[in-house]
Amino acid sequence: MDIFDKLQNLDKRVFYLLMALAIAIPTIHPIGLPVEITESVREVYEFVESLPEGSIVVIGFDYEPGDEIDLNPIAQAIFHQLASKHIRIVTIASFPAGPTFADECLEILEEYGYEYGVDYVNLGYYAGGEPTLAAFAQNPATVFPKDWHGNSISTLPLMQEVKSMKDFSMAMTLNDGPTGGTGTHEWVRQAVMAYGTPLIMGVTGVLAASNEPYVQSGQCKGILAGLRAAAEYEKLTGKIGTGTVGMDAQSIAHLLIVGFVLLGNIAMLVSKIKEPKDRSGHAGGEPR
Amino acid sequence: MKISTDIGVWIGALSALGIYSVLIKDNPFYTMVEHIFVGASAGIAVVVGINTFLNSAWSPMIEGKYLLIIPILLGILLYSRYFEDIAWLNRIPLSFLMGTGAGVAMRGAVESQIVGQISATMVKLTTFDSWIIFLGTIFSLSYFFLTFQRGKVTGVTSQLGRHFMMAAFGAAFGNTVMGRISAAIGRFQFIFLKWLGLG
Numbered sequence: 148m149d150i151f152d153k154l155q156n157l158d159k160r161v162f163y164l165l166m167a168l169a170i171a172i173p174t175i176h177p178i179g180l181p182v183e184i185t186e187s188v189r190e191v192y193e194f195v196e197s198l199p200e201g202s203i204v205v206i207g208f209d210y211e212p213g214d215e216i217d218l219n220p221i222a223q224a225i226f227h228q229l230a231s232k233h234i235r236i237v238t239i240a241s242f243p244a245g246p247t248f249a250d251e252c253l254e255i256l257e258e259y260g261y262e263y264g265v266d267y268v269n270l271g272y273y274a275g276g277e278p279t280l281a282a283f284a285q286n287p288a289t290v291f292p293k294d295w296h297g298n299s300i301s302t303l304p305l306m307q308e309v310k311s312m313k314d315f316s317m318a319m320t321l322n323d324g325p326t327g328g329t330g331t332h333e334w335v336r337q338a339v340m341a342y343g344t345p346l347i348m349g350v351t352g353v354l355a356a357s358n359e360p361y362v363q364s365g366q367c368k369g370i371l372a373g374l375r376a377a378a379e380y381e382k383l384t385g386k387i388g389t390g391t392v393g394m395d396a397q398s399i400a401h402l403l404i405v406g407f408v409l410l411g412n413i414a415m416l417v418s419k420i421k422e423p424k425d426r427s428g429h430a431g432g433e434p435r
Numbered sequence: 436m437k438i439s440t441d442i443g444v445w446i447g448a449l450s451a452l453g454i455y456s457v458l459i460k461d462n463p464f465y466t467m468v469e470h471i472f473v474g475a476s477a478g479i480a481v482v483v484g485i486n487t488f489l490n491s492a493w494s495p496m497i498e499g500k501y502l503l504i505i506p507i508l509l510g511i512l513l514y515s516r517y518f519e520d521i522a523w524l525n526r527i528p529l530s531f532l533m534g535t536g537a538g539v540a541m542r543g544a545v546e547s548q549i550v551g552q553i554s555a556t557m558v559k560l561t562t563f564d565s566w567i568i569f570l571g572t573i574f575s576l577s578y579f580f581l582t583f584q585r586g587k588v589t590g591v592t593s594q595l596g597r598h599f600m601m602a603a604f605g606a607a608f609g610n611t612v613m614g615r616i617s618a619a620i621g622r623f624q625f626i627f628l629k630w631l632g633l634g
Binding site: 160163166167170171174175176177213214215216217243244271272273274276277278281290291292293297332333335336337339340341351352353354355356357360361363364365366372373374375389392393396397400401404 | 458459479480483484487490491494495535536539540542543544546547548551552554555568603606607610611612613614616617618619620621622623624627628633634
């Protein structure tokens with residue numbers, strides 16, 4: 148067995164170990180690799196910058212704990228920008244864990260002097276997916292008679308200004324897919340198509356490609372995809388957070404994967420060339 | 436190095452290590468953590484479900500919104516499936532759910548997912564990107580012309596459509612890998628920074 152055969156039959160635990168090191172080392176000792184800002188992220192930033200000061204936005208925390216690392220940094224980066232313009236924030240969630248993430252991210256608003264109920268509200272979790280989102284869009288009070296902390300919605304000054312989706316100058320969904328919660332398609336239908344409220348999306352990397360057509364068609368103002376977009380956004384806002392910290396590990400892990408994909412393919416090609424050919428001229432031997 | 440003294444952080448970190456231990460081989464520690472995860476998730480879902488019911492239906496109803504009794508009764512009927520004699524009753528709320536779900540989804544679906552997307556492919560062919568969108572759409576659609584024998588031209592266009600789709604799948608897979616790595620980064624940050632206090 149030569150080196151190429153050994154590479155093709157490498158114990159997967161070796162790869163796991165190398166991957167763990169590739170993530171662990173830059174996490175403990177950040178290298179500070181440069182982060183370039185892409186056009187799509189800049190477009191979202193500029194759109195948020197164009198929102199009128201003091202306006203109200205709604206942000207959906209539509210993700211499960213597994214995708215916290217992708218989407219929490221995006222939420223925090225956006226909150227910094229919104230708060231710097233004193234834009235007021237209403238959060239909702241279609242996953243049970245969503246309101247907890249919302250609370251965690253909303254904490255950063257304290258440094259801007261935001262007051263709960265006046266400048267921001269966490270309405271909490273809603274069951275039922277798209278029909279409930281549609282009901283919320285029509286009249287938030289029917290879906291949320293109380294907020295996540297048990298306050299009656301009628302006692303919250305901010306909610307007195309919100310009668311329907313039309314009262315939001317922007318909607319945003321932080322989304323990891325429609326399974327169990329409200330997906331991005333549902334937001335497009337209920338916020339953009341029904342009320343004309345501009346929508347931006349913060350999605351996991353997996354969802355970026357499938358939602359790009361909405362940007363192309365103008366139905367979505369922009370997409371922030373994954374940790375990389377969070378890092379870029381942090382650079383734009385000047386507030387460095389977990390997105391930037393994670394990018395060193397992300398870059399090195401990607402290099403490792405690319406390296407292994409190349410090595411694996413080279414090893415496979417070399418092995419095929421070396422294999423004895425049968426009478427028909429095809430590479431022979433036992434199937435792998 | 437400053438190890439966390441928060442019991443919640445310890446439980447989270449040990450659970451993460453338990454889940455990762457399956458990468459070496461299946462073991463009782465992994466199985467235990469997996470079962471705890473399933474149980475805890477179910478428990479949280481029950482609590483959140485009850486709270487949602489109390490906040491959205493029960494409390495408003497006893498405060499005077501008596502019409503809410505209708506959805507509450509429909510909700511109760513969902514559980515009739517556990518009783519053979521009256522199991523048919525659960526079709527009533529299910530039909531209602533399916534009907535309202537479909538109706539609400541149809542509200543913007545035609546415009547957002549058909550008209551809007553077709554209009555988006557009608558672009559001015561002045562840039563390389565717009566040509567890619569235009570040709571990618573035509574070629575990919577031609578791949579799905581299955582009702583007649585492919586000739587020379589349609590054979591080439593469907594083959595090109597296949598390549599366009601492969602490129603799209605590659606982009607989607609690359610993003611998927613990025614997402615999975617991000618998830619691992621999140622756990623590593625939690626273990627090394629929040630739990631062990633390194634870095």
